[in-house]
Ligand SMILES: Nc1c(NC[C@H](O)[C@H](O)[C@H](O)CO)[nH]c(=O)[nH]c1=O
């Protein structure tokens with residue numbers, strides 16, 4: 790199902806564990822900060838709505854999506870978190886750089902999930918245009934940050 794057919798912000802609290810006992814790390818890319826700020830806002834609001842305590846939400850900023858992998862790794866190693874949300878917005882430019890950034894970031898975050906015992910949620914928009922990014926960070930398709938927060942809670946609770 791494409792995003793076109795679902796709202797990223799919809800969730801049923803009855804199906805989500807209470808997040809009050811979990812610590813969350815959120816690593817946020819500064820590239821396209823108009824987008825990543827809204828993704829972070831959506832994620833934080835959803836975590837709090839599902840019972841998370843504000844002091845248990847640790848936010849770090851990194852320069853770009855490529856640096857999300859290192860930031861998430863350091864968050865896992867140093868902050869005793871139950872899940873990490875990696876937030877970025879990659880938008881196609883004139884060159885193939887988009888492909889390399891998206892691929893490296895996705896593969897790097899996948900690798901962290903394999904190498905560590907802390908889930909890292911892929912909240913990186915990879916859009917053709919700024920308009921697509923706007924629509925997925927609080928616009929007509931909802932907010933991917935909200936979706937990522939719900940995934941983080943469910944993964945933090947897995948096996949507990
Ligand atoms: N063009 C975008 C980038 N590019 C920067 C890289 O992520 C990285 O910071 C740089 O290559 C130095 O290592 N990053 C985004 O997050 N979004 C973009 O659209």
Ligand SMILES: CC(=O)[C@@H](O)COP(=O)(O)O
Pocket residue numbers: 879880881882883884885886887888890
């Ligand atoms: C994803 C990027 O790095 C890209 O936005 C940079 O733009 P360009 O490909 O025009 O250099």
